[in-house]
Amino acid sequence: MKFVVHEHHATRLHYDFRLEIAGVLKSWAIPKGPSMNPAEKRLAVMVEDHLLEYGDFEGIIPQGLYGAGPVLVWDSGEFEAEGDPETALKQGKLRFALNGKKLKGGFSLVLMRVRGTGKEWLLIKGQDAFVQKDWVIKEELTPARKKKLVEKIPPCETK
Numbered sequence: 001m002k003f004v005v006h007e008h009h010a011t012r013l014h015y016d017f018r019l020e021i022a023g024v025l026k027s028w029a030i031p032k033g034p035s036m037n038p039a040e041k042r043l044a045v046m047v048e049d050h051l052l053e054y055g056d057f058e059g060i061i062p063q064g065l066y067g068a069g070p071v072l073v074w075d076s077g078e079f080e081a082e083g084d085p086e087t088a089l090k091q092g093k094l095r096f097a098l099n100g101k102k103l104k105g106g107f108s109l110v111l112m113r114v115r116g117t118g119k120e121w122l123l124i125k126g127q128d129a130f131v132q133k134d135w136v137i138k139e140e141l142t143p144a145r146k147k148k149l150v151e152k153i154p155p156c157e158t159k
Contacts, residue, residue, distance in 0.1 A: 001081070003098060004055045005034060007074040007140050010067045015074060015137075017044060017123065019096070021085045024049040030123060033074075034103055036132040038125045044109060046119040051155045059152040070149055074140050075102040095126075105130030 004025070006016040015033040018025040028044035035042055058072045077100030081088065088094040092111030098104055106126030111118075125131065 001079055001085075002055060002076065003079040003100065003103075004076040005074045005100075005103065006057070006071050007033075008067065008069065008071050009141060010061075010069040013139070016047075016071075018050060018055065019079055019081075019085070020052065020055070021081075021089070023052070025052060025054055026089065028109070028121060028123070033137040034107075034123055034125075035137070036103065036105075036125055036130060036135040038127055038131060039133070040125070040135070042123040044121040044123040046121060053155040057154050058149060059154070060149050061154060062151050065153065067154075070141055070146055071154070072140055072145065072149065075100040077101060077103070 001020040003020065004018045006018070008014055008016050012031070015030045017028045017030050017034060027047045027050050029047050030042050030044045032042055055076070056073070060070050061068045077098060079099070080097045082095040085094055085096070089109075092113065094109045095106065096108075097106050105128040108124045108126065110122045110124060112120040112122060
């Protein structure tokens with residue numbers, strides 16, 4: 001199954017983490033972006049599911065639409081869940097391995113049950129050969145790359 005991470009420059013920069021599960025992209029907004037350092041547990045707020053076509057989306061969402069601003073693919077690749085991912089999400093703990101260009105190895109999404117709205121999860125890197133304790137996330141949106149992006153309406157807004 002596929003995964004994608006979008007770098008999304010909306011009101012605030014955040015990273016949209018998406019996993020292909022049950023025919024849709026299950027999605028979480030990660031304010032600080034994912035990390036390859038297991039000591040850095042990242043808040044991941046579950047948002048609405050997105051169409052699979054959204055996985056390849058890059059462009060500038062026009063002003064006036066939800067999420068207005070530049071969006072680009074920051075990382076993508078394959079992921080493999082431990083067990084049934086739908087059941088794991090319902091139980092509040094999904095373990096999986098990523099094989100992307102930047103993100104590799106084991107990860108977990110764990111629901112924070114103690115507080116919040118029920119949409120707050122933690123994205124945690126597992127201890128494995130891919131750990132990078134000095135991890136610093138790097139933005140991909142450069143002025144040159146922004147010039148290449150065109151204004152377009154994302155697939156989730158055209159249904």
